[in-house]
Amino acid sequence: MPATVLVLNCGSSSLKYAVVQPDTGRQLADGIVERIGDAEGVPDHEAALRAAFDQLADAGLRLDELGLVAVGHRVVHGGPDLYRPTVVDDALIAEVRSLSALAPLHNPPALLGIEVARKVLPDLPHVAVFDTAFFHDLPAAAATYAIDRDVAEQWHIRRYGFHGTSHQYVSEQAAEFLGVPVASLNQIVLHLGNGASASAIVGGRPQDTTMGLTPMEGLVMGTRSGDVDPGVLVYLWRTAGMSVEDIETMLNKRSGVRGLGGEIDFRVLHRRIDEGDADARLAYDVYIHRLRKYIGAYLALLGNTDVITFTAGVGENDAAVRRDALSGMAPLGIELDEHLNASPGRGARRISFETSPVTVLVIPTDEELAIARACVGVLG
Numbered sequence: 001m002p003a004t005v006l007v008l009n010c011g012s013s014s015l016k017y018a019v020v021q022p023d024t025g026r027q028l029a030d031g032i033v034e035r036i037g038d039a040e041g042v043p044d045h046e047a048a049l050r051a052a053f054d055q056l057a058d059a060g061l062r063l064d065e066l067g068l069v070a071v072g073h074r075v076v077h078g079g080p081d082l083y084r085p086t087v088v089d090d091a092l093i094a095e096v097r098s099l100s101a102l103a104p105l106h107n108p109p110a111l112l113g114i115e116v117a118r119k120v121l122p123d124l125p126h127v128a129v130f131d132t133a134f135f136h137d138l139p140a141a142a143a144t145y146a147i148d149r150d151v152a153e154q155w156h157i158r159r160y161g162f163h164g165t166s167h168q169y170v171s172e173q174a175a176e177f178l179g180v181p182v183a184s185l186n187q188i189v190l191h192l193g194n195g196a197s198a199s200a201i202v203g204g205r206p207q208d209t210t211m212g213l214t215p216m217e218g219l220v221m222g223t224r225s226g227d228v229d230p231g232v233l234v235y236l237w238r239t240a241g242m243s244v245e246d247i248e249t250m251l252n253k254r255s256g257v258r259g260l261g262g263e264i265d266f267r268v269l270h271r272r273i274d275e276g277d278a279d280a281r282l283a284y285d286v287y288i289h290r291l292r293k294y295i296g297a298y299l300a301l302l303g304n305t306d307v308i309t310f311t312a313g314v315g316e317n318d319a320a321v322r323r324d325a326l327s328g329m330a331p332l333g334i335e336l337d338e339h340l341n342a343s344p345g346r347g348a349r350r351i352s353f354e355t356s357p358v359t360v361l362v363i364p365t366d367e368e369l370a371i372a373r374a375c376v377g378v379l380g
């Protein structure tokens with residue numbers, strides 16, 4: 001039985017898990033336990049992990065027969081210093097805890113997941129893999145906010161970037177698909193899921209990304225606003241009388257495509273647009289407008305782009321989004337093949353004409369596999 005890694009991704013009310021063979025890339029199982037702390041769900045994260053084991057058992061997978069060699073934990077924010085995959089010990093837990101102020105919505109549940117998993121699986125090494133890691137060495141010009149330097153330094157305010165595991169994995173897969181070294185490529189990666197971010201990558205090293213101190217900056221997302229004038233926040237606080245918590249919740253949960261169109265799922269959004277729903281139309285138009293703006297920005301930043309890759313739920317599945325994101329860009333060297341783009345497919349595939357100066361790809365992301373491989377890498 002080849003070695004396997006249990007990969008955990010803990011949110012405040014959900015636990016996603018996967019059992020992955022890092023060598024073969026095979027995923028033996030995956031699932032999600034939702035409604036943690038809800039009267040109709042499970043009481044806490046420990047119960048959620050045990051429920052995940054029950055689901056595995058129902059699928060005929062016994063924990064002691066899986067050949068588990070490690071547990072990999074997705075941790076959203078590594079702060080200024082944590083970026084290598086790191087074996088979990090008490091010191092690491094303390095350090096991640098000290099970052100909770102930087103990522104109050106994301107790091108505390110990840111910590112809970114780590115603590116519960118260490119308790120339930122004490123004999124396995126646990127490894128933390130940080131979503132910010134890939135962007136740790138962003139050039140200073142991209143990482144720095146143009147605000148008072150002393151304030152930024154004191155409070156560790158910089159652009160950290162997120163979805164790093166996915167941007168790295170997908171950019172490496174793009175090179176593999178094209179049969180060239182990643183070092184030879186200028187790439188734009190568009191990770192469009194519920195969360196959404198773009199990155200510009202030169203030779204495997206990110207030059208910019210759309211998310212910043214938190215995963216709220218940049219593209220319009222399922223429920224997050226992406227870029228807003230910071231003056232809006234001040235205005236809401238001072239004049240509209242909203243509390244800091246109200247503002248944070250609004251920007252994270254009641255904004256983006258849901259905030260404008262009342263719907264997070266792009267399949268439903270398209271249906272409503274077809275039915276003439278003006279709110280859905282506006283939500284989609286704002287989403288596409290922002291996406292095109294960043295594609296243009298990154299084309300300019302790179303000067304010469306070899307490949308643009310779409311990934312994640314929307315990027316992999318929504319041909320209309322891909323078409324509308326890149327339409328009319330032939331003068332910029334982007335020639336999408338409408339037929340290839342609209343053909344359903346599952347694996348990595350090209351959707352531009354063979355003669356297009358910029359190659360456009362769709363590549364399924366696999367953050368679980370990337371985390372599993374990072375675990376094995378650090379454990380040797």
Ligand code: ADP
Pocket residue numbers: 192193194195222264265266267312313314317318
């Ligand atoms: P997460 O950021 O939660 O990991 P995903 O990458 O799984 O999200 O993306 C989920 C989103 O992908 C859904 O909300 C939906 O909008 C979109 N999506 C999934 N399947 C399709 C599809 N067949 N067509 C269009 N959009 C899809």
